[in-house]
Amino acid sequence: MDPALSVVRLTVREAIHTLSSSEDCGLILSTLRCLVIKLSPVWLELSPDGQLEELWDSFFLKGPADQAFLVLMEALESTAGPSFCLMKMAQLLANFLSQRRMAALMEEQCRPQKKPGFTLLQETLLNKVVGLPDHLGNRLQQDNLALFFPQNYFPLLGEEVVRVLQGIVDALRGGLDCSVSFMSRVLGKICIQGRQKEILDVLVPQLTVLTQGSCLWQRVCWRLMEQVPDRTMEAVLIGLVEATPGRPEVLSRLLGNLVVKSKKAQFVMTQKLLFLQYQHTTPMLQSLLGYLAMDSQRRPLLIQALKELLETWGSSSAVRHAPVTQQHYLSAAILICLAHLREPELRDSQDELLASMMAGVKCHLDSSLPTVRRLGMIVAEIISSQIHPEGPPLKFQYEDDELSRELLALAIPGTSDSSTVLAGGSAPAPTASETLAKTMDDGVESANGSDPQVGPQGSDSDLDSDDEFIPYDMSGDIELKSNKAPLYVRDCMEVLTSSEDMERWEAALRALEGLVYRSPEATREVSVELAKVLLHLEERTCVSGFEGLRQRALVAVIVMDPARVAEYLTSQFYALNYSLRQRLDILDVLTLSAQELSRPGHLKRPTQQVSCGSGAPVLATSQADCTGVSGWRTVVEERIRSKTRRFSKQGFPRRELASSPSEFNSVAGYFFFPLIQHFDRPLVTFDLLGDDQLVLGRLTHTLAALMYLAINTTVAVSMGKALLEFVWVLRFHVDIYVRRGLLSAVSSILLSVPAERLLGDLSDELLEARSWLADVAEKDVDEDCREQAVRALLLLERLKDRLLPLSH
Amino acid sequence: MAVPLPLPPPGPQFVLRGTQSAVNALHFGGGAQAQGRQLLFSGSQSGLVHIWSLQTRRTVATLDGHGGQSVTWLQMLPQSHQLLSQGRDLRLCLWDLAEGRNAIVDSVCLESVAFCRSSVLAEGQARWLLALPGKGSDEVRTSTTDALHSPNHQVQILEMPSKTSVCTLKPEADAKPGMPMCLGLWQAESSPRPLLLAGYEDGSVALWDVWERKVCSRVSCHEEPVMGLDFDSQKARGVSGSAGKALAVWSLNGQQALQVCSTHQLTNPGISDITVRPDRKILATAGWDHRIRVFHWRTMKPLAVLAFHSASVHCVAFATNGLLAAGSKDQRISIWSLYQRT
Numbered sequence A: 001m002d003p004a005l006s007v008v009r010l011t012v013r014e015a016i017h018t019l020s021s022s023e024d025c026g027l028i029l030s031t032l033r034c035l036v037i038k039l040s041p042v043w044l045e046l047s048p049d050g051q052l053e054e055l056w057d058s059f060f061l062k063g064p065a066d067q068a069f070l071v072l073m074e075a076l077e078s079t080a081g082p083s084f085c086l087m088k089m090a091q092l093l094a095n096f097l098s099q100r101r102m103a104a105l106m107e108e109q110c111r112p113q114k115k116p117g118f119t120l121l122q123e124t125l126l127n128k129v130v131g132l133p134d135h136l137g138n139r140l141q142q143d144n145l146a147l148f149f150p151q152n153y154f155p156l157l158g159e160e161v162v163r164v165l166q167g168i169v170d171a172l173r174g175g176l177d178c179s180v181s182f183m184s185r186v187l188g189k190i191c192i193q194g195r196q197k198e199i200l201d202v203l204v205p206q207l208t209v210l211t212q213g214s215c216l217w218q219r220v221c222w223r224l225m226e227q228v229p230d231r232t233m234e235a236v237l238i239g240l241v242e243a244t245p246g247r248p249e250v251l252s253r254l255l256g257n258l259v260v261k262s263k264k265a266q267f268v269m270t271q272k273l274l275f276l277q278y279q280h281t282t283p284m285l286q287s288l289l290g291y292l293a294m295d296s297q298r299r300p301l302l303i304q305a306l307k308e309l310l311e312t313w314g315s316s317s318a319v320r321h322a323p324v325t326q327q328h329y330l331s332a333a334i335l336i337c338l339a340h341l342r343e344p345e346l347r348d349s350q351d352e353l354l355a356s357m358m359a360g361v362k363c364h365l366d367s368s369l370p371t372v373r374r375l376g377m378i379v380a381e382i383i384s385s386q387i388h389p390e391g392p393p394l395k396f397q398y399e400d401d402e403l404s405r406e407l408l409a410l411a412i413p414g415t416s417d418s419s420t421v422l423a424g425g426s427a428p429a430p431t432a433s434e435t436l437a438k439t440m441d442d443g444v445e446s447a448n449g450s451d452p453q454v455g456p457q458g459s460d461s462d463l464d465s466d467d468e469f470i471p472y473d474m475s476g477d478i479e480l481k482s483n484k485a486p487l488y489v490r491d492c493m494e495v496l497t498s499s500e501d502m503e504r505w506e507a508a509l510r511a512l513e514g515l516v517y518r519s520p521e522a523t524r525e526v527s528v529e530l531a532k533v534l535l536h537l538e539e540r541t542c543v544s545g546f547e548g549l550r551q552r553a554l555v556a557v558i559v560m561d562p563a564r565v566a567e568y569l570t571s572q573f574y575a576l577n578y579s580l581r582q583r584l585d586i587l588d589v590l591t592l593s594a595q596e597l598s599r600p601g602h603l604k605r606p607t608q609q610v611s612c613g614s615g616a617p618v619l620a621t622s623q624a625d626c627t628g629v630s631g632w633r634t635v636v637e638e639r640i641r642s643k644t645r646r647f648s649k650q651g652f653p654r655r656e657l658a659s660s661p662s663e664f665n666s667v668a669g670y671f672f673f674p675l676i677q678h679f680d681r682p683l684v685t686f687d688l689l690g691d692d693q694l695v696l697g698r699l700t701h702t703l704a705a706l707m708y709l710a711i712n713t714t715v716a717v718s719m720g721k722a723l724l725e726f727v728w729v730l731r732f733h734v735d736i737y738v739r740r741g742l743l744s745a746v747s748s749i750l751l752s753v754p755a756e757r758l759l760g761d762l763s764d765e766l767l768e769a770r771s772w773l774a775d776v777a778e779k780d781v782d783e784d785c786r787e788q789a790v791r792a793l794l795l796l797e798r799l800k801d802r803l804l805p806l807s808h
Numbered sequence B: 001m002a003v004p005l006p007l008p009p010p011g012p013q014f015v016l017r018g019t020q021s022a023v024n025a026l027h028f029g030g031g032a033q034a035q036g037r038q039l040l041f042s043g044s045q046s047g048l049v050h051i052w053s054l055q056t057r058r059t060v061a062t063l064d065g066h067g068g069q070s071v072t073w074l075q076m077l078p079q080s081h082q083l084l085s086q087g088r089d090l091r092l093c094l095w096d097l098a099e100g101r102n103a104i105v106d107s108v109c110l111e112s113v114a115f116c117r118s119s120v121l122a123e124g125q126a127r128w129l130l131a132l133p134g135k136g137s138d139e140v141r142t143s144t145t146d147a148l149h150s151p152n153h154q155v156q157i158l159e160m161p162s163k164t165s166v167c168t169l170k171p172e173a174d175a176k177p178g179m180p181m182c183l184g185l186w187q188a189e190s191s192p193r194p195l196l197l198a199g200y201e202d203g204s205v206a207l208w209d210v211w212e213r214k215v216c217s218r219v220s221c222h223e224e225p226v227m228g229l230d231f232d233s234q235k236a237r238g239v240s241g242s243a244g245k246a247l248a249v250w251s252l253n254g255q256q257a258l259q260v261c262s263t264h265q266l267t268n269p270g271i272s273d274i275t276v277r278p279d280r281k282i283l284a285t286a287g288w289d290h291r292i293r294v295f296h297w298r299t300m301k302p303l304a305v306l307a308f309h310s311a312s313v314h315c316v317a318f319a320t321n322g323l324l325a326a327g328s329k330d331q332r333i334s335i336w337s338l339y340q341r342t
Helices: A003-021 A025-038 A041-045 A048-062 A065-078 A084-098 A101-110 A118-143 A150-173 A181-192 A196-211 A215-226 A230-243 A248-255 A263-276 A282-293 A299-313 A316-321 A324-340 A343-347 A350-366 A370-387 A402-410 A418-423 A428-448 A489-498 A502-518 A520-536 A546-560 A562-573 A580-598 A602-612 A624-643 A664-677 A693-709 A716-730 A736-752 A755-761 A763-779 A783-807
Strands: B014-017 B023-029 B039-044 B048-053 B058-064 B071-076 B082-087 B091-096 B103-109 B119-122 B128-133 B155-160 B164-169 B180-187 B194-200 B204-209 B214-220 B226-232 B237-242 B246-252 B258-265 B271-276 B282-287 B291-296 B302-307 B313-318 B324-328 B332-336
Touching: A025 A048, A025 A065, A048 A065, A048 A084, A065 A084, A065 A101, A065 A118, A084 A101, A084 A118, A101 A118, A101 A150, A101 A181, A118 A150, A118 A181, A150 A181, A150 A196, A150 A215, A181 A196, A181 A215, A181 A230, A196 A215, A196 A230, A196 A248, A215 A248, A230 A248, A230 A263, A230 A282, A248 A282, A263 A282, A263 A299, A282 A299, A282 A324, A282 A402, A299 A316, A299 A324, A299 A343, A299 A350, A316 A350, A324 A370, A324 A402, A343 A350, A343 A370, A350 A370, A370 A402, A489 A502, A489 A520, A502 A520, A502 A546, A520 A546, A520 A562, A520 A580, A546 A562, A546 A580, A562 A580, A562 A664, A580 A664, A580 A693, A664 A693, A664 A716, A693 A716, A693 A736, A716 A736, A716 A755, A716 A763, A736 A763, A736 A783, A755 A763, A755 A783, A763 A783, B023 B082, B023 B324, B023 B332, B039 B071, B039 B082, B039 B332, B048 B071, B128 B180, B155 B180, B155 B194, B180 B226, B194 B226, B194 B237, B204 B226, B204 B246, B204 B258, B214 B258, B226 B282, B237 B271, B282 B324, B291 B313, B291 B324
Parallel strands: B023 B071, B023 B313, B119 B180, B226 B271, B271 B313
Antiparallel strands: B014 B332, B023 B039, B039 B048, B048 B058, B071 B082, B082 B091, B091 B103, B119 B128, B128 B155, B155 B164, B180 B194, B194 B204, B204 B214, B226 B237, B237 B246, B246 B258, B271 B282, B282 B291, B282 B313, B291 B302, B313 B324, B324 B332
């Protein structure tokens, strides 16, 4: 007999004996270890048709799960390099997993333990169970089995957890004592490793179903959550909230009153998720706050959260420094809280809430970002309607857009009650679309003026089809305005200043722009006076598009006589006794007229302007406005081309845009320097560096635009220098809008000032600007600011690339 | 959904100039017995009636019978060569135009100084009824101070050519509809009773039974005075326009009661005349906003807004062949050919 065979036989016999009879885990452990050590291909081939292999497997798969698992993991770690044994054992581990031995392992840990040292064993097991994908990934490298990938392993583990919990529930029903703390630790550890999604996606749906209507299951679940170690509580809770978007009742079934019992959970749910993080979606917020609202013990927490939310919302420093997305998140949270709370509950803290709201509205409306202002308006409206349902409603005017609709929908209690949403999710939709379709039909009908009652009358002999009567275009059917427009610029001015006849006044306003373009000489005679009249013009009657008319007229006046009017307007910008509106108007018209002046061939515009009437001013005007003029030219060119034979292969000469000197060149200084000089000298009524930061923001944007439009002008270099100094002074301004303006100013300097001059004359300033840009790109709270800074940095890089070849 | 772009509204087929004053009244004459020689009569502010040939597009003759006072209404008697013209000189003249004549053969004095146009109901040449604003001359003036009995508030019905007064229609004592603004005399096919539709100053339209001298029905369909009405006796449906911003369509049921079917809003207020085309397919309105509006008569669907005139349009008229004429304060008469059956 082969001595080797006899050794094996001996070992196997011993092992069978030990494993079948022994209660001592230490002994089992050592036996299995011994088996593993003995494992070799030769060994397994000793017996024909794999009997020995089967037997060997069964030691591990049928023996005590925890021991087998530990030995396998240990052996896998200690086996060096890829080898037969390693693969064999990995295969065995895969079998172990797919035969649901993991459930047995975990279930074993949930039994009441009396053995000494079991905590150490549990700790080891926990590490091995959760760390399995990592260990095997490291060990097997390329040969890793798909089952051990985290995306496969953790869902499987989730299934096993449900199985174990099922076992526990059954045991409890049978009157046995069980502990879920091992499961809690497993769950916590998985979550803190960032695998919440994999496991909870499996776990939560199953638990949702199981906890429905079973108190025992709910209790087991609550216990499971309570036993999660504090260290991993946050990861578990965030994962759970993520896994139950918009379903607070599920969260409530799974968590119970965890927030009341666990300090850590309370901190995570009421502080961390609301104030320290803002990347979560609105459905998650809904499920979180809905969870707080669902039980009377948790409701005080909701009220507390609302108070704190409002306090943050109303703090001016938060409004100024927090990113817009976070403010949006906070607002949404406030609205959801309000949707859950009733007026009686709010009565106690009414004054407090009102005070925070008032402060919040003020600092939101002060903000120079439209989104922040809008948030302030929407939230204030809803808070006031909730706190004072009987009082006069607070009503702001804001545009009805995606953002406002979304937020307003949150404030309706019905929509946040997700059970109705889930149950009748599909039902309300068709009715809504039906009504929409109906209203649209109505609209069409009333537009056509056809009356639904007047159907075809049966007695009619002439049932004429309507095909014969196709309506003509009726777009020209507008309200008739009496034709009293003045024909001269001076008349226009007189009417605008003194006429009491409102129709005439309106007609004059409408006619002014065309008149100014048509009569340049007459305009120049009265240009400054006319600009003054227009600047002080108030809307005396309800004229549709008044702002646009006035603005276009002012732009026309500046374009006709740039130097004097721009000088006048820039001096008025820093003068006393103007409203903010007027100052902003000055900035707007200066930008628009500079754009007009710097456009090539802008003098062709008048004819076009008159023919096409009033169009909204577009900042970037297209180049399509010389079509009327060049119409005949294209015809002639077409004719020449058809009759010309060309020998060269170059094709037709490329038509070039007619070049003409920029009109802005000679007058850019009048626009720019007076504006940039006085910004740091506060007046009684006007303090750019103080309260009027909105104007300062607009000023920086205007200066940036002027700088950009001054491209190819001789004055661009000194403008750039002045502007860089201006930027340097204001670079740490707290207002986001101002910072955006500054960044765009830097970009336009980089675009407009010739590269050689930039490096020659402005190198120091550029270096400073560059470090500032890098700082902003990294640290600014506002996303737009960061993006703009990166763009400016890229421009700077490009500039450098362009200059380097030159210097070589 | 690709909706084909609507066509731009058409221009006038041609324009008649030369009245040298605002055109207040238009009427197509000729027709069947004129052997293709279609005529258009126009009454002007200066008191002249121009007769236009639509072939040559020139004036054929000019009638001067109202002493320089504006001509407000023109009507050709069917199957005859007689033309009625109403002027602001408080005379209603009957012209004989047969064989190139143009002489006044008869005239009626009007009592009312209002702008109400008269109306004619003529079955044959022998006898016809004329409804005109004002009180009959045969009635004794009892109390001129009483506003209700002022001649301006009444409608007189005369039988022509004998000029015998059939009756005078006075509003009831309790109703204060104001002056009649427009009249429409008609007769249902089934009964010989002549009926009169009158639009009043208070925006109501009343249906009078001429024989019984009483109001059958009255419906308030406008806020402003009714400026023009037309009635389609086949469909028992009529339409009226006012100084306000709406057109009203009303119908007459079997019990001779008027009821409003629908109203249609206009962009600009003020209608001075409204006419349904003789084939009852479309109707046209003359607007104070210088525009002619064309609607589909059955559905009241707006079909076209014709902007040609530069002053308010005073009158619209349809020829039997469907040609549309509009006269305006800008002294021009525009002729349009719309939705003609080819």
